[in-house]
Amino acid sequence: MSAKFLTADRLVKEYPGPEEPLRVLAGVSFELGSAGTLTIVGPSGSGKSTLLNIVGTLDRPTSGAVFFEGRDVHQLSPDSAATFRNKEIGFIFQDHHLLPQCTALENVLVPCLASGSVPRERLWTAEALLGRVGLLQKRSHFPAELSGGERQRVAIARALINAPRLLLCDEPTGNLDAENSLAVGRLLLDLRDQDGVALLVVTHNVALAQLLGNVRTLRNGTLHE
């Protein structure tokens, strides 16, 4: 495990409030090694999603920095940031956000289109990923023809198509039942253990947090053990 794979250094995030700024993150710092796991729990509105968005370059901190293998990701140009997200990070959201007009297989391949074309070998990779999440037989199905859990699994496969080294998961089991939640949790562990993917997971699912381990609580804008 590399100690400086992902480092957050005193991240602060404020929003303007009616009388004074609303401070959501008040100096969050952590380190995550490659193939490591960090599970963040906390009450609603504690800033978990905000933290995840900042790490994933979807948001900017008011102050502080995020280093990925020593590079400050917020110093990247917009195009470089997009490439970074495309190549290094996989996002898994609470809502699957599958494209309704594409089949399961095509949804998995969507990130490949960011560079303009889909190499043939990616097709096989996408099929393999669908197989891994147990949905190969439904590769030609549209999202409207899949259950909630199946859609989320397709979303997970999509997040993995470019073999990211970091998975950012924002309430990945938020819309799932207990059985599906457990399945997703095991899958995430699998990815960490077998593929060496680092996991940064935000959840309020206690069972998932316990399963993934290395749990921190985000409270009052800071991380606590």
Place this chain on the structure above:
Amino acid sequence: MSSLRLVWRTLWYFRLSNLAVLAGIAVGTAVLSGSLLVGDSVRCSLRRIVEKRLGDVDYVLLGERPFTDSLAHRLSANARFRERFDSVEALLTVTGNAAGQGGSTIATGVQVFGRAGIAPGSCVVGHTLAHHLQAGPGETIVLRMGTFASVLPADSKRGEVALLRVRISRVAEPMSMEDAFSIQPTQRPVRNVWVSLSDLQESLDLRGKANLLFASTSGKARSLGYLDDPYEVLRPCLTVEDYGMRLVESPAGAISVEFDELLLHGAAMRSFFEGRGQGVFAYLVNSIEDIDSGREAPYSMVAGIDGIFYGEPPKEIPSGGILVNRWAADDLVARVGHTMRLRYYVRGRDGLLHEESEDFKLAGIVPMSDLWADRFLVPQFKGLTDARSMSTWNPPRDLQFQANRIRPIDEDYWKRYGPAPKAFVRLQDAWAMWAPDSYTLTAFRIHGRSKAQVAEDIRRNLEPPSRGLVWRAIRAEQLHAATGSTDFAGLFVGFSFFLIIASALLVVLFLRLSVEQRSRHVAVMLATGFTASRLRQLFLAEAAIPLALGCLVGLLGSVGYAWLMIVGLKTLWNEAIGTRVLALDVRWQSLAISLAAALALGTASIWLGLRRLRSTSVAGLLSGNRTEPIDPYAPAPTQPPTIHSGAKGPAFDGTRARKPALWHWAFLATVLLLMTLELFAESVSREVAFFGAGVISLIMCLVFLHRRFLRPVGRRDQRRGRFSLFALGVRNAARNPTRSALTLSLVASAAFVLVTVGSMKGRSFTKELDKAGATGGFALIAEFDVPIPYDLNTPEGRRLLALKGEESLWRRVRFFSLRRSTGGDISCRNLYVPTEPRIMAIPDDFIADSPFSFAASLRKQEAAWRLLCDRSPDGIGVIADADTARWILHAKLGDHIRIRNGSGQEETVRLAALLRKSIFQGELLMGERDFRRLFPGETGFRQVLVRASPADATRAAELLRQSLSDYGVNVETTTERLAYFSRIEDSYLSAFEALGGLGMLLGSLGLAVVLVRGVIERRAELALLTALGFRKRSLLCVVVSENAALFLLGLLAGTIPALVAVMPELLEASAWPSLFAFALGLLPATGVLVLIVLVGVSSFLLRRLSPAALRLE
């Protein structure tokens, strides 16, 4: 999986939305392209009319005065002529009126053509004329025609009006050459009748004469282009008679060149004859009196001669001096140094003869030989010079010839010397007495050459146009004129402007809705590494397909749109163009231009619609927040970063300043400035200034409403106002400000167009009856096919014209008699480019009266009419109606305009003043002195304006029609004339209104789409309200009030600026009737209709809601 596949899939999945975009683009393209096609169609139709109208005629020779009809034979025998021309034909043409059998129906403005090949006593009648007279083959019609210009109103044989009774042998087909031929290009029906050439010649006492030649070129020659110098071919075939001249050999050894019109006016011939001979002006005086001896000789000829008298002995007369011959000297017992008084008639402006006198000093007595006894100094005048004695003279009927004054000694003189002048003055003195306004002669005397030599000299060297023989490439002229004075393509693009903008706005609206609908998908794609530019490429690729298809569908639809507009022009709006000979013409060039324009417009709309992608908050999208900034005018919070494509985004430090309200005041100041300009600056048209202010007000209103009502509720707002269902609905409109603003703009623009156009239509002219108004204070306009020779203001003039009615009536009525040339109508009635504008002569009494008011002038308004009296080095000043100058002549103050003078030669005049909306929309106004110089042949009055009280005007009109029908009189009230022009304008406005109405329809459609969209987006919210116990009625109130508020605000935002735009009409109270009709009719009707649609659609959607919709999946 490929980008193309993704695009295709997305396109298909969101096909309804894309279909809406396609439809919007198709509508915009169809309207734009269709407008260009309308322009093409009108132009092509005008060309088609020219082709039908002219038949085979390519050139015409027009004679200001008649030439020999054998000229056609001479031309066709000429080899050079045959190289270029297939055929040539001589005709005689004159204007008159026609009466059907029984005389109950009279058609004025009839063009009579005499041509060979028509049996004597018969005629071919044009379809339009036959229809008007309700006459057919076998029936007899009576033609009354004007004779040719003569210096004196002649006797009944050479009278002002000639009669011809003919039987209709055939009615020409509609739009055949016989039905529609016209020298002046016009699309309106003309009234033609074709009679036997010999009949017409006999009737007009012009045997062997013609004044029109038709010439047709061969196909090969036509392809060679038009002749550079047609006179090169014409000149060798012309004779002295063709020039309207005759050569008379005098025993005194001189050749006299005399003129058919008796008096040669104007300096056109001066340059030819000067150096070749002497000008002579012979005149019949009432008496020559020796004041010192007290003796007088009645009815004697006096000659004014240029330069030195080449008689024996040669004499030069001093200025103010006179020579008398021996006979006269003996008769008058005159001695050198005596004062000699000449009494003579001059014809006044009123057409009547007034006696005047002039005194001279007797400078010498000349012998009765050579020049001094030469009867050929006086030109031949039928009834006078050919009389055997003075007592058998047949002078013009108004001469008041007193035969009892003739003495035996006078008859002796006549027997021996005929009309030989008894006295001689300088030519300059003759002009001063008898023709002070122009260069005038009765003959030219050439010494030392034979008749043959003079004839050859004339044939070789005289320019035909100087004698009014003008060779015109009539086909080329009229085809050029068919490009049209009004750009119908531009006009219909203008009419359809709001429709085009509305469709573009709808495209923007639909695209934005589409982007918003897919906001989360957009966020995911951004999150997975798509750059904003890549995303935009995909969206653009997707939008390109409905764009391309929409343009193609639009092009196809444009043919239908253009066809519909053509149908409209032929039916509802036919007053505007005055012809139904209109057909659709599709030109690929216009389709190509409109395709390019539509692609550009569509691309711009797509770019605007997708602009949100440029600064999209990913985090906000993912969390389900809207894509709109919270308050564009508030300091920006430190909001989630935007995903840029390299462009700068909003600052993150909260320093984005609030937009100042200053710019609202800047707009207001601009509006006030424009209105002030209208008051104080004459160069800015009043209507344009107010309309501009109206448009700016519209923009300002929309900005104000957007700022005031479409910003989301803040904490301050929450403390104000009641929280009600209606208020909730209205607040919802602010949740998507841009979407609401687009809808508002659509409705406001349509309302603006409808109110402005509606208030301009159907104005009454009751306010125009005063002298400064559009009628100039005149009650009637009387127009004559045959010019009347006398002023109707004088009892003598009325008596000579046999005008019936009580003297007490005529004493209360005032007539203003105006001369007018026979040019083309330059009003909005004529769609063709004016090649030969009609000119109206404005006399001094009219100028002194100073009626009408001016929109602009090179002088102060009070002195504007006096511009017609100025002698400016810039050219002759003319006045035109302001609308005619702008829309038909495309000229502004100070511009030069080309006209043709009476001889058909081109002249330029300068636009010196512009009348504010007047009855003179069809002609240019010129001072009478200049007019008489340019049009010496126009001796009578073709138009008379009548100032009278309403009661007297009615009676006067009736009497004029009864008494002057022989002159082809047409009498109408000035308000009727204005109403006619107004109907033409109203037709255009109706078209504008119809298209504005379509724009309103599109706006309402946009509103409906926004409503449907809003309900679908907020279905969970509405379902929640249902679950909380809200009845359907309450939900309806929320949904309907949001959209009704937008509609009403839009109406308000459009109507108030529209009232600013039409302020001039409101102030003149002419717009109130139509405005009230609009306010009480169309506006509430539209509002009710829209409300019904909103309620209906909302009810339908809300019925399908259930609490189960609370679940998003």
